[in-house]
Amino acid sequence: INLHNRERGLCVMKEFPADFLWGGAIAANQSEGAYNADGKGLSIQDVMPKGFSGPITEEPTPDNMKLVGIDFYHRYKEDIKLLAEMGFKAFRISIAWSRIFPNGDETEPNELGLQFYDRVFDECKKNGIEPIVTISHYETPLYLSKMYDGWLNRKLIDFFIRYVETIFTRYKDKVKYWLTFNEINSILYEPFCSGGIYTDKDKLTKQDLYQAIHHELVASAMAVKLGHEIMPNAKIGCMILAVPIYPLSSKPDDVIATMQKQREIVFFADVHARGEYPAYMRRFFKEHNIEIKMEPEDREILTHTVDFISLSYYMSLCETADSAQKSNSKGNILGGIANPFLEANEWGWQIDPQGLRYMLNELYDRYKLPLFIVENGVGARDVLVEDENGQKTVLDDYRIDYLRDHLLQVGEALEDGVEVMGYTAWGCIDLVSASTAELRKRYGFIYVDRHDDGSGTLERYKKKSFYWYKRVIESNGKSL
Ligand code: BGP
Numbered sequence: 251i252n253l254h255n256r257e258r259g260l261c262v263m264k265e266f267p268a269d270f271l272w273g274g275a276i277a278a279n280q281s282e283g284a285y286n287a288d289g290k291g292l293s294i295q296d297v298m299p300k301g302f303s304g305p306i307t308e309e310p311t312p313d314n315m316k317l318v319g320i321d322f323y324h325r326y327k328e329d330i331k332l333l334a335e336m337g338f339k340a341f342r343i344s345i346a347w348s349r350i351f352p353n354g355d356e357t358e359p360n361e362l363g364l365q366f367y368d369r370v371f372d373e374c375k376k377n378g379i380e381p382i383v384t385i386s387h388y389e390t391p392l393y394l395s396k397m398y399d400g401w402l403n404r405k406l407i408d409f410f411i412r413y414v415e416t417i418f419t420r421y422k423d424k425v426k427y428w429l430t431f432n433e434i435n436s437i438l439y440e441p442f443c444s445g446g447i448y449t450d451k452d453k454l455t456k457q458d459l460y461q462a463i464h465h466e467l468v469a470s471a472m473a474v475k476l477g478h479e480i481m482p483n484a485k486i487g488c489m490i491l492a493v494p495i496y497p498l499s500s501k502p503d504d505v506i507a508t509m510q511k512q513r514e515i516v517f518f519a520d521v522h523a524r525g526e527y528p529a530y531m532r533r534f535f536k537e538h539n540i541e542i543k544m545e546p547e548d549r550e551i552l553t554h555t556v557d558f559i560s561l562s563y564y565m566s567l568c569e570t571a572d573s574a575q576k577s578n579s580k581g582n583i584l585g586g587i588a589n590p591f592l593e594a595n596e597w598g599w600q601i602d603p604q605g606l607r608y609m610l611n612e613l614y615d616r617y618k619l620p621l622f623i624v625e626n627g628v629g630a631r632d633v634l635v636e637d638e639n640g641q642k643t644v645l646d647d648y649r650i651d652y653l654r655d656h657l658l659q660v661g662e663a664l665e666d667g668v669e670v671m672g673y674t675a676w677g678c679i680d681l682v683s684a685s686t687a688e689l690r691k692r693y694g695f696i697y698v699d700r701h702d703d704g705s706g707t708l709e710r711y712k713k714k715s716f717y718w719y720k721r722v723i724e725s726n727g728k729s730l
Contacts (some may be wrong), residue, residue, distance in 0.1 A: 264478055264661030266727035269515075271380060271671055274333065274341035274678020274695070275624055276322065277387040277432065281681045282346065286308060288362035291352025292392040292447055300441050303689035312704070313683045315689055320698045321708050324368050326708065329663065329679055332696055334377035335549075335725035336716060341368065342674045343622050344387035344432065354391030355398075355409050359416045367631070371424040373674055382624065382674065383425050384471065385414060387432035388684060390446030397688070400446025401437070401462040402675060407469045415475045418480045429560050429624065430470040433491035435465060435518040443684070456538045464542045467521050467553050473559045475554040485557040487521035487622060490515065492561035494602075494609045496568050498587055502705040503571035511586070523617040525553040532597040554728035558671060559613055561655075562625030566605035579643070583721055595628055597691065603655040610663040610670065620669045623660065627676035628652040629683065629691035632701070634711065644697050653715070656729045662725065675719070695719050 279295035286292075296306045299314035304482040310317055322329060333341055347354060349363030361509040374381045375403055390400055398405055420427075437445040441454055445462050469489060477486045495512045497504040513530055520528045526549070535542065567586025570576060576587060606626070612622055653675060677693025680700075689702050695716040700706035721729045 264665045264674075264727075266661070266664065267670075268726070270726065271340035271382070271427075271622070271674070272723040272727075273338040273342065273379070273382070273563065273674040275342035275382070275674040275676050276679060276681055277344045277384065277389070277684075278346035278349075279319075279344075279387065279389040280677075280684060281322040281679065282321045283321045285317045287323060287715060288366065289352060289362060290346065290358040291348040291354070291503070293346060293348045293389040294392050294395050294442060295389055297392060299634055300681065302443060304683045304687070306442070307447060314564040314701075315687055315702065317703075318700070318704075320679060320681055320700060323366065325708070325710075327373055329696070330370075330377050331380065332533065332710060332712070332716075333678065334379060336380050336695060336720045338377075339390045340427075340672055341374055341678075342382040342384065342429075342718035344384035344389065345417055346389050347386060348389065348391040351391065351413050351418060352393075352410070354394035355405075355411075356702045358431065359413075359577070359690050364416075365418055367421065369425060371421060375424065380427065381420075381425050382427040382622075382629055382672075383417075384429045384432050385417070386410070386430065386650060388443050395442070395446040395448045399448050400442075400448065402445070402458055403463055403467050406446075407465055407472065410470055411476065412470045415480075416724060418477055419678055422481045422484075426481075427622075428484060428486045429489040430486070432489050432554075433562055434463075434466060434470070434488060435515050436491050437466065439541075453599065457540050460535070460579060462539050463518075464548075466505050466520070466545065467474065467661065468548050470599050471525075471551045471554045472555075474556055475551065478554075478603075486721070487558040488519065488556045488558045489560045489562070490519050490610050492563050492613070493584060493586070494566045494605045494612070495586065496566060497574075498568040498570040501571070501675060504569065507571040508569040509535045510569075511570060516613075519559055519613065519617065522556045523559060523619055524557045527552075537581075556619070558620040558622055560622040560624040561609070561613070562676070563606050563609060563623060564626065564628075565599045566602040566608075567600070593641060595636055597629055597721065598687070599629070601628070601652065601655075603659045606656050607659040607663045607666070610660070610668045611649070611666055614663075614668040620671045623673045625676040626653070626673065627693040629677075629693055631690050632680075632713070634697060642697075642711045644711070646713045646715045649693075649713070649715045653719070657722070657727060657730055 296310045441447040474486045497508040554677040568589045594600045679696040680692045680694035680698040683691040699709045
């Protein structure tokens, strides 16, 4: 794709804003390890050794790679220094809820947990890096999941707000950018991972799911309101798993099916940005016999809208009204259909740089709010080799190609007039995969010597993409 673009003279980089937030992203549960250190309680991730598809365990088991992660808990200084060397302006991390409230429903926070993030934010500041903080990234305290059934229970709103108030008050002078729920729409597909809902996925009705979603939407809006009160200068955004949906054919039936499928996703951003349920949901709820239980204050709470929309972008999908084609489809992530014109990575995620431009335009047209790409990247198996100076490295040209192709499209979107605040590449340091819980699916500019059998020194090595991204940031996107 890249070569093709260059031949056509399209590789001219567009102007990025001077204050563009270049950086990378990780999440606590996929990197920190130290799963029971300093008073941390268990999170749902500590009993998910196989990621989305595998069974949940009763107790943490040694085959769960997340228990050690990449030991960011102890190596954050070294890691942040490496990110600073690349010139990072922003570093997206998440706070592990169960470090602050080990069970989730206590009244007093765990001071040692709070101190850890103090140290991380101070280290960022020392290195001139702006922290971007996800409040809840797939890491509901396990106790809340087991005892309350996660977000299915309205009580979660109170527990969440207590946690949010604690971290806003504590870090108000250290953190300006906050994201409420990571990929909030993913609860539709992964209710345990995303919403801490312990009840078996197959037993959940649409009614259950949309009730849990309502609780999260109210909680998110309450966090926005509270955040603005405690930190008048803060910017608080929602975060959605952004997947553009294309009609598989130009058949009007397929186009309508596509519209519906896209709404399944943008519904979440609609509520966050417009402060109310969109009109089309009335019909959806009616047709699916869903009745959302709302408290009288909920409508007012939802009017506290976000300052920006953040998104992850990995792939696009197709949709059709033809059920036979649907069940035959191989690219069935989110129940979507593979695009015959695109290639996929080893895990079936179809690579579509132009889809990012398309999505950014769609979202900006819809909301006129700044957008922040807080995840993008390609998972790949990396091989550690020695360079000519005997230094260990990874020759990850495939990663550079992927990121370059996507950044070119961000440039196109900027040229289209879209306001993009920043770009944080996913898994800037190798970490444990969310969906498969493996380490062999790597995203980083920095290689971490740790493997799925638990072996490895945890040493960090700079990949070829490390030097490439450093130049990208240095040149503010001119050198790709
Ligand atoms: C997003 C999650 C991340 C992350 C990324 C890559 O859905 O927000 O936590 O891991 O996808 O997915 P994976 O790790 O499964 O490759």
